[in-house]
Amino acid sequence: MSEGKAFYIETYGCQMNFSDSEIVASVLRDAGYQFVDNAGQAGLILINTCSIRDKAEKRIWKRLRELHAFRKKNHAIQIGVIGCMAERLKDELLESGFSVDLVAGPDAYRVLPTLLTEVDGGQKAANIELSAEETYDDIQPVKYHSNGVSSFISIMRGCENFCAYCVVPFTRGRERSRDPRTIVNEAARLFDEGFREVTLLGQNVNSYRWDADGVVTSFPDLMGQVAAISPMLRVRFTTSHPKDLSDDLLRVMVSYPNICRSVHLAVQSGSNRVLKLMNRRYTREWYLERVASIRHYMPDCTLSTDIIAGFCSETDEDHADTISLMQEAAFDSAFMFRYSERSGTLASKRYPDDVPDEVKAARLSEIIALQQKLSARSNRADIGKVLEVLVEGSSKRSPDFLMGRTSGNKVVVFPDRGNKPGDYVMVKITGSTPATLKGIIAAV
Numbered sequence: 001m002s003e004g005k006a007f008y009i010e011t012y013g014c015q016m017n018f019s020d021s022e023i024v025a026s027v028l029r030d031a032g033y034q035f036v037d038n039a040g041q042a043g044l045i046l047i048n049t050c051s052i053r054d055k056a057e058k059r060i061w062k063r064l065r066e067l068h069a070f071r072k073k074n075h076a077i078q079i080g081v082i083g084c085m086a087e088r089l090k091d092e093l094l095e096s097g098f099s100v101d102l103v104a105g106p107d108a109y110r111v112l113p114t115l116l117t118e119v120d121g122g123q124k125a126a127n128i129e130l131s132a133e134e135t136y137d138d139i140q141p142v143k144y145h146s147n148g149v150s151s152f153i154s155i156m157r158g159c160e161n162f163c164a165y166c167v168v169p170f171t172r173g174r175e176r177s178r179d180p181r182t183i184v185n186e187a188a189r190l191f192d193e194g195f196r197e198v199t200l201l202g203q204n205v206n207s208y209r210w211d212a213d214g215v216v217t218s219f220p221d222l223m224g225q226v227a228a229i230s231p232m233l234r235v236r237f238t239t240s241h242p243k244d245l246s247d248d249l250l251r252v253m254v255s256y257p258n259i260c261r262s263v264h265l266a267v268q269s270g271s272n273r274v275l276k277l278m279n280r281r282y283t284r285e286w287y288l289e290r291v292a293s294i295r296h297y298m299p300d301c302t303l304s305t306d307i308i309a310g311f312c313s314e315t316d317e318d319h320a321d322t323i324s325l326m327q328e329a330a331f332d333s334a335f336m337f338r339y340s341e342r343s344g345t346l347a348s349k350r351y352p353d354d355v356p357d358e359v360k361a362a363r364l365s366e367i368i369a370l371q372q373k374l375s376a377r378s379n380r381a382d383i384g385k386v387l388e389v390l391v392e393g394s395s396k397r398s399p400d401f402l403m404g405r406t407s408g409n410k411v412v413v414f415p416d417r418g419n420k421p422g423d424y425v426m427v428k429i430t431g432s433t434p435a436t437l438k439g440i441i442a443a444v
């Protein structure tokens, strides 16, 4: 009955979810479903969801309300909720009164065809079992999100760090690493297909570890193996936990110029008292020492971070510590959030969410304003440099311009002189904004 049924996937949340959607597309295609990139043509709509903050979940509820209204107008569609919110809120989703036929957690994607057979039979179907082993390592993802130049590769799943504010260990389960041979094969295949950049993904890539009969592959080992595929293949990784960022990794980065000069190192707070409550297991001093080490090995390396404003009991003094740490670390860019309590987490059980909303908002604004200045300064410092840029495609703003990224992950826009996505070009930087560099081609 489901033979040839058209399906559409909508993805929210982090890169891990985008990568998972490519796995889901692969599983369903192998089961005879047909992938479409337009919800209007689909008989089955899957929503791959995120639970990281309350706002992320509110957005999904809004979307489910819309889809429910759409189906009530006699559109014969099936609706499935997958991903982190499915894991966290299975019962609420099934009992919501909205049209939700299927709920599947992040480790249940192999059994989607079976679940969909139940749905075809008129039942609601759900599977939110988490696994200690599943890595989907034998599934060849369908790269439908991709620009044909850069791609993600999941190298591990789950997280066991239990940062006090974070829902991920509950939605994604035990940490497990994927067989390095399958990772290297996937990267090599992508390179052969014309891809020029891969980003190795995990919630804490530094704890990647594969033990095959006593032969251990660590994250630095894996990075080296992927980087050795070709000097023309850029390699990135995200995200590393500051407590585990080792000099071994930095040395491997130095020895491969095609490992990108950019590190994402989420700091969350600059206050030791708050870091302790957050269960981050490093101090401000440790963090700044890691930053110094990155800069020692790679003076041209960019640094990005995540910051949470208004965590439980955060005082003006704690906030001032975050501001001063931002200045000391001089981040090139940052993702900045207001603390959002998530039920089930350590913080929700132990600490009251006691920073008033307006205080959280004011602190977040101050953090964002400072980062604007730091980003502007970092980009201004590139003016006059000639940087290697990997072309990704046309600029969104103007078809006469191309856009690409530097090794430091900065976006560069420059006049189109006929280069194609996947080309490396040398661009002389002539101008900047806090978000973008502008330039002209210096050489190809």
Ligand code: SAH
Pocket (backbone or CB within 6 Å): 052, 053, 165, 166, 167, 202, 203, 204, 239, 240, 241, 266, 268, 306, 307, 308, 337, 338, 339, 340, 341, 342
């Ligand atoms: N594993 C990654 C983080 C993944 S979640 C790491 O540790 O680097 C991405 C970011 O969302 C986190 O770094 C944090 O800054 C933010 N975040 C997570 N839980 C949050 C919450 N409850 N409220 C606000 N921000 C949160």
Ligand code: SF4
Pocket (backbone or CB within 6 Å): 159, 160, 161, 162, 163, 166, 167, 168, 169, 203, 204, 241
């Ligand atoms: Fe969440 Fe911490 Fe794990 Fe990152 S390391 S996913 S913040 S628990």
Ligand code: F3S
Pocket (backbone or CB within 6 Å): 012, 013, 014, 015, 016, 017, 049, 050, 051, 052, 083, 084, 167, 168, 171, 172
């Ligand atoms: Fe969201 Fe799950 Fe990623 S909660 S941030 S989609 S791991």
